[in-house]
Amino acid sequence: MAARTMRAVQYAGYGGGAAALQHVEIQVPSPKKDEVLLRVEAASMNPADWKVQKGMMRPFLPSKFPFVPGEVVEVGPGVDGFKPGDKVVTWLGFALRYATTKFDGTGDPANVLITAASGGVGMFAVQLAKLGNLHVTATCGARNMELVRSLGADEVLDYKTPEGKSLKSPSGRKYDIVVHCTSSVGWSSLESNLAAHGKLVLLFAMATKEDLQFLVELVKGGKLRTVIDSRYALGKAEEAWAKSMEGHATGKIIVERDQVMDI
Structure with missing residues (x-):
């Protein structure tokens, strides 16, 4: 049976900006112990992405930056609490519980x-x-x-x-x-x-499962609004990359997977 492949966008070295991005076909990974395989729905283009490319975050590497929502399609051995079909959002930077743990309008004023x-x-x-x-x-x-x-x-x-x-x-x-x-x-x-x-x-990435669930509930309850600056198909990831590097986005820049990319 032929190995499953998927489209991806990557770069192979430091520098080059949007022009250095490469569209490639890579093998779909199989989840190992305590891992799940996600079908990515979309990805936010963050300044951290091109700062890594510029070499500005070398002290934090190697690392993975999975800022994505998606759907679980496979689970590896030992995984508990997730099953195929689950909609999830993965780890992201969250450093905003800086003053209070009350988000109902009753916290201490400051x-x-x-x-x-x-x-x-x-x-x-x-x-x-x-x-x-x-x-x-x-x-x-x-x-x-x-x-x-x-x-x-x-x-x-x-x-x-x-x-x-x-x-x-x-x-x-x-x-x-x-x-x-x-x-x-x-x-x-x-x-x-x-x-x-x-x-x-200062903003650092330090989210927990509870933090993410907390944010999801706020969004579901209409208390937290997401503003989208622009949306791009994966085939136009270079445009999204360049837009982020300009530094004037209003809200999030989103790259969405092509609908034909089901794995």
């Missing part, structure tokens, strides 16, 4: 600054902060200010204006928490706006 609030992470940070009863000041580009307000931000700063560059809250409040979603703002600008015992939150 002032939070969220930078790059119209990006894929920032949009979720704004919504979770409001569910946690926080006063949110957010930064983004002028064209996305109304969108960020619609997600719940109390104050929105255009990052290109003098006020936005200073990061100062229009209310004059110092920030108890800064959730830093961009690398373009230096520490000196953040430090001067932090309260005496304020906290700076």
Whole structure:
């Protein structure tokens, strides 16, 4: 029996950007002990992807970055709790339980600054902060200010204006928490706006099963909104890659599998 194959997009070395992506046919893996095989429904194009390609994340490699939703098609020996047909979402970066564990509007009030609030992470940070009863000041580009307000931000700063560059809250409040979603703002600008015992939150990947289930329930309940910037077929992954590298996406950039790619 011939081995099953599937289409994939990959690159073989550092550098090259979108032009270095290669469309290949690879063998469909068989799940080993304690593994499951997923049929990927879609993948989000994240800055981490092209930063790996640029060599900016070498200290974290080798590693796998399975930011995907999909369906279980096979389970390996020893797997408990999953079966073919299950819809799942896999590990993703989640560092937003930074101030409170209450997301019902009854948490302790605090002032939070969220930078790059119209990006894929920032949009979720704004919504979770409001569910946690926080006063949110957010930064983004002028064209996305109304969108960020619609997600719940109390104050929105255009990052290109003098006020936005200073990061100062229009209310004059110092920030108890800064959730830093961009690398373009230096520490000196953040430090001067932090309260005496304020906290700076950097984003790292540290999700648990409980975290993911928590987010899924919020989405199901209509409490967490996902904003899609654009969608691309797998055959146009290079365009999605280039779009992400431009750094001006509003929400998530999605690459979807072709319907003929069933395994």
